[in-house]
Each structure stands twice: as C-alpha cells, then as structure tokens.
Amino acid sequence: MVSEGPLARLPQRAVRVRGETVASFLWRLAGLNGLAFEDLAWRIGAARTVRAADPAVEEVWLGPVALQRLAEVSGHDAAYLTRALVSLGQSRISARARRQVQVEPWPQGWLPVQACAGCAAGLGERPVWRVPGGQWAVCTRHGRWTEVEQGQFQVRLEGLPEVVEAHVRRVRLERRTGLYARALLADAQQVAVYWWQCRQMAWRGVWRARQEALGVDRSALWAVPLVVYPETVVVAESMAVRERQRAVGRSFAGGPAGWSTGRWVQWVGDRLGMGEEMAAGGHRGLEAWLVSHRNTVPVVERLARAEARAVPRSAPLALLEPHRVVPVHGRLEEVSCLPWRLGSPMTGMPFRPAG
Known part of the structure; x- marks a missing residue:
C-alpha cells in the first residue's frame, strides 16, 4: 500500500x-x-x-x-x-x-x-x-568496446585509436542527422560487411592489421563490426551527404537530372583511400544501396528545383524511403534495407547505380 x-x-x-x-x-x-x-x-x-x-x-x-x-x-x-x-x-x-x-x-x-x-x-x-541500442557500444573516455551478442565482454582499444575516433565522428553524425543516422549507419555497416565477406577493399591492409591487434581471425564474426567500424562511419557520412541532396531531388554534387551517381561512388572510394579496390568490384556494395535509395522526384520537378539547396548539415534529416520507420533499439543490421547478413552467403548484387 x-x-x-x-x-x-x-x-x-x-x-x-x-x-x-x-x-x-x-x-x-x-x-x-x-x-x-x-x-x-x-x-x-x-x-x-x-x-x-x-x-x-x-x-x-x-x-x-x-x-x-x-x-x-x-x-x-x-x-x-x-x-x-x-x-x-x-x-x-x-x-x-x-x-x-x-x-x-x-x-x-x-x-x-x-x-x-x-x-x-x-x-x-x-x-x-x-x-x-545495438549489439555493442564504444566508450571513448576509456577506449573500450563492449560486446553483447556473444556474451558480455569488453575489448580494450589501446592499439586501435581509429575505432575510438570513428565513434566520436559517429556521435557527431547522429547529432547532426537525427534518427535517420541510425539507418545510414546500418546500411554502411552492411556495405562494409559485403566488402569483408567478399575479401574486397581493406582486407589485405587495415582490416587484417586490426584483426591481428585483436588477436582474432576471420572466424571471429563478433569482431567484424569492430574491425570495419572506421570505414563504416566514413561510408555513413558519405551516405548522409547524398541523402541531404536526394531530400531536395538533386543528384550528387548538384549535377543535372539524370546525372550518373558513379561520381559519388568514386568519391566514397577516394575518402576511404581505396579507389583501386572500389573500381575492382567494391562499387557493387554501394550500388546496391543506391538502388534502394534512388531519386524518385520526377524530372520536371527536379528542373523546377534547379536552384534548391541541399538540407544543411546542421539540420536533422527527415526519414526517407526505404527507411520511413527506424527502430531505436535492437541489432543494427536489422535496420538496414540491404538484404545480406554477416555469416550468410551473399545475395545477387545489382550493377547499375541509381540515377
């Protein structure tokens, strides 16, 4: 009582x-x-x-x-x-x-x-x-990765300062972008998972070095989100740039209607320092994302908006298709619109980018 x-x-x-x-x-x-x-x-x-x-x-x-x-x-x-x-x-x-x-x-x-x-x-x-909020968390103050999927344990990140820095950037992205950042991070992680499972992009360089620093090999699937985390955040940031322009019906970098998004894919590769790997096949993961995030604004309306500016980086992004609902809890991969999953065979990949 x-x-x-x-x-x-x-x-x-x-x-x-x-x-x-x-x-x-x-x-x-x-x-x-x-x-x-x-x-x-x-x-x-x-x-x-x-x-x-x-x-x-x-x-x-x-x-x-x-x-x-x-x-x-x-x-x-x-x-x-x-x-x-x-x-x-x-x-x-x-x-x-x-x-x-x-x-x-x-x-x-x-x-x-x-x-x-x-x-x-x-x-x-x-x-x-x-x-x-997901299956893992990062403490930037003490440099620790806390994992929940395979039992509760923590990993010290003294030898991986780039992971801590990536989390600082992620928090900044979430603050600027709002809830939609969670969807972009989920999609970016899935793109990185595609690269990892296909042994593309950074596998022979930084990803192998991070696995060695952690003392794990490719069989430790719990470590994959940690290993690819810095690249995941860079891709998510790049996706946010494109989505801010898509929100007003523009192509990447303000190009005219119908302008190829191949330049955006190349730009992402340059930001990652992996242009050669991108051209050799890494582009397919990003093109799959572009297909789900195509610009659906009719050409006539795009032309009428020719002078429209992208959504400012300081303003949260409204939820866009295919992410009209973004859960704030649960596994990050379940938020993604991309179909493949870590540890499962890769699905067929589209080759044509969205316009």
Whole structure:
C-alpha cells in the first residue's frame, strides 16, 4: 500500500550513469543502502509479490507515481532521473494505473549492454547495465568496446585509436542527422560487411592489421563490426551527404537530372583511400544501396528545383524511403534495407547505380 506524504531520502545516493537501465539503477541504489531489491521496489509502490529483476535481460518500468517516489528516496529530482534513465520516458504506465512498478523482459533482440568497466569503477560490485541500442557500444573516455551478442565482454582499444575516433565522428553524425543516422549507419555497416565477406577493399591492409591487434581471425564474426567500424562511419557520412541532396531531388554534387551517381561512388572510394579496390568490384556494395535509395522526384520537378539547396548539415534529416520507420533499439543490421547478413552467403548484387 502506498503511504501518503513524501518519503524519506535514503542515506546513500547513487551517482548518475547516463543511459543506465532502471533495473540497474534500482539494484545499485538498493545495494548502497543495504536493502534488498524487493524492499526498494516496495518503497516506491511495487506490489508485495514483486520479484527481483535480472538487469541483464529485464527492465523495470515505472509509472509517474513510482517515479516521483523514486525521486524522493534517491535524492534526485524526477527531471534528473529522466535524463539519466532514458527508458523512463518510454514507459506506458499511466498515473491511474494500479501497478506503478512492472518487471518485464526486454523485447526479443534487445539486450542491455554492460557499461564500460572504467565508467563503472567505484559504483559497486554489481555490473552497470545500459539501455540497449545495438549489439555493442564504444566508450571513448576509456577506449573500450563492449560486446553483447556473444556474451558480455569488453575489448580494450589501446592499439586501435581509429575505432575510438570513428565513434566520436559517429556521435557527431547522429547529432547532426537525427534518427535517420541510425539507418545510414546500418546500411554502411552492411556495405562494409559485403566488402569483408567478399575479401574486397581493406582486407589485405587495415582490416587484417586490426584483426591481428585483436588477436582474432576471420572466424571471429563478433569482431567484424569492430574491425570495419572506421570505414563504416566514413561510408555513413558519405551516405548522409547524398541523402541531404536526394531530400531536395538533386543528384550528387548538384549535377543535372539524370546525372550518373558513379561520381559519388568514386568519391566514397577516394575518402576511404581505396579507389583501386572500389573500381575492382567494391562499387557493387554501394550500388546496391543506391538502388534502394534512388531519386524518385520526377524530372520536371527536379528542373523546377534547379536552384534548391541541399538540407544543411546542421539540420536533422527527415526519414526517407526505404527507411520511413527506424527502430531505436535492437541489432543494427536489422535496420538496414540491404538484404545480406554477416555469416550468410551473399545475395545477387545489382550493377547499375541509381540515377
């Protein structure tokens, strides 16, 4: 039964970890104050039958009443908690609901990621879990890659500074582009996977060197997104440039209607420093993406927009076909419009670029 009036604040406060799951935060707060998980859950309004959540696979959803009570006992105001515990904003529990605290498994394909060990140092003995956004995460502060697909583990990136730099660029791309960046990153990763599986592009150079730095070979499929990450981000940035022009019906670099996008493919190869590999077959992965992202604005309308400018880089991109819906959680490859998957045979590839 929920008591009336504000609750007393617990003696020990849990510091904020941005992106932490509610289940993880509740476990930390309870542990700091010598409470069982269930005891803390009861204090904020859970039923007596509530069970302890497993933060590795479950989340605790809070209604507005439970959130206010958590703010009181934790010593953090509700706005502070909502900024830190981002899944609070996704709860569908209304203020009138009788069950203000609900423990549920994450949907299939969504798995929380352990926070970087450096970030979690000094926060208690239990792992800190963050809201799932994909099958891995990068900590630029401590140089760690946290993997979730093949069990929870972390990889130090001291020998791969380009991976950390790539993540900084990815964050910048997401900030400028908005949600659509997730679709572009998914497509770019699939293009890189195509290159990797066909042993094209950087396989004999930087990708092999990164595998050696990690101490893995081609059988370690979990490492492929890490190995190709810097090139993935460059391709995603290049895709964003083209999509900003497609959004106003223009071809790459403002060329006239019907102008070939072969120049864009060549430009991507030059940005990667792999022009020869691109010409030798690497272009096919990008052309497959171009087919799905063709410019569908009629020629007459394009001519009328001849002076239209591309969407500024500082403005988020609206979602375009074929990505009218972009999920914010789950495996990155499932967001992609490209059909092939890591570890599976390559599908037939188109050879003609989109106009």
